[in-house]
Amino acid sequence: MSTSVRSVSAGAAVDEAMLLLSTHRITSLPVVDGGAGVDGRVVGILSEADVLRHVMSGDPRASLRPVTSRAPAARVVRELMTAEPYLTRPGADVREVADAMLAHGWKSVPVVDAGALVGVLSRSDVVRALSRGDEAIAADLAEAYASIGRASWQVRVDAGVAQVTGPVTAAEQAIARSSGLAVLGVRDVVCPDAVS
Known part of the structure; x- marks a missing residue:
């Protein structure tokens, strides 16, 4: 702006x-x-x-x-x-x-x-x-997750795709995705610890 x-x-x-x-x-x-x-x-x-x-x-x-x-x-x-x-x-x-x-x-x-x-x-x-860098996106994601009481979730971003370690249940995955996709520059959110 x-x-x-x-x-x-x-x-x-x-x-x-x-x-x-x-x-x-x-x-x-x-x-x-x-x-x-x-x-x-x-x-x-x-x-x-x-x-x-x-x-x-x-x-x-x-x-x-x-x-x-x-x-x-x-x-x-x-x-x-x-x-x-x-x-x-x-x-x-x-x-x-x-x-x-x-x-x-x-x-x-x-x-x-x-x-x-x-x-x-x-x-x-x-x-x-x-076109923000992955580091800036990861910092914003960590801040967003901390603001909703999920500071323990670990975030790694590669080419705009966020890998979030910590969310296990389907409800936690939904929170990780919806909160993560609201961050500018995030193209997708993946939760590798999710239980099927």
């Missing part, structure tokens, strides 16, 4: 937002109430696609066919933005966010905490999170 977030006020001029998008080479801007900046409440999102749809539809030079009617030019971001965008929060399940991004073709998603903008999660952030 990037915490050096560019955002724009809903009342800002469209030209100002276009300049922010192009200058900072970003594909979308969270739209906040009041002034721009982190800590504002997110009320929308303005993407390059929103801008292009509006600019190209109203510019007769953008079409080979004559434009018979022209939509009034949007003057402020509020008129172009997508209201009530998908938002995520710190600590959210990255897989769920990635699924939503893929399903809708989004390149980034605003991150909010208690309603305030605290960052933006991009597809490249998700890829980095999913």
